[in-house]
Amino acid sequence: MNFDTFKQSLTTGTPPANSNIxxxxxxxxGKGNWDEAHTLIQDLTDKTAAWIHAYLHRREGDVFNAxxxxxxxxxxxxxxxxxxxxxxxxxxML
Numbered sequence: 001m002n003f004d005t006f007k008q009s010l011t012t013g014t015p016p017a018n019s020n021i022x023x024x025x026x027x028x029x030g031k032g033n034w035d036e037a038h039t040l041i042q043d044l045t046d047k048t049a050a051w052i053h054a055y056l057h058r059r060e061g062d063v064f065n066a067x068x069x070x071x072x073x074x075x076x077x078x079x080x081x082x083x084x085x086x087x088x089x090x091x092x093m094l
Contacts, residue, residue, distance in 0.1 A: 003091050022093045025052055026086065034060065047073045048093075055085055 001016055006023070007030070009016045015027040021040055028037035034056065041052045054069030059082050070077050078085055 001094060003087065003094060006090055006094065020093065022048055022052060023090070025056075026090050026093065029056060029059065030086065030090075051075055052089060055082070055089060058082065058085070 006016060006027070009027065010030045015024050019027060021044065025037045025040040028034075028040065038053075038056050041049050041056065044053075050069050050073035054066050054073055054075070054077070057063075057066035057069060058077060060066075063077070067077055
């Protein structure tokens with residue numbers, strides 16, 4: 001699957017088949033389901049999950065919490081758009 005296929009799947013009712021938990025969370029976020037995206041990722045402890053968690057809190061507008069999770073992910077909060085970060089995350093997970 002490529003990025004365009006993943007993005008097109010946002011017009012459907014379910015994430016693409018064989019999507020891992022990271023892609024499922026990003027898919028939910030892409031659909032505007034922040035709570036579902038957060039629920040899927042919040043209990044995972046690896047750095048990839050921390051990055052997605054950070055992104056989600058950045059989207060939410062909770063900069064303090066986002067910074068905490070970016071630190072856990074070993075990253076800095078980006079200075080570019082949420083849309084660009086979402087695309088970067090999805091492409092990194094594909």
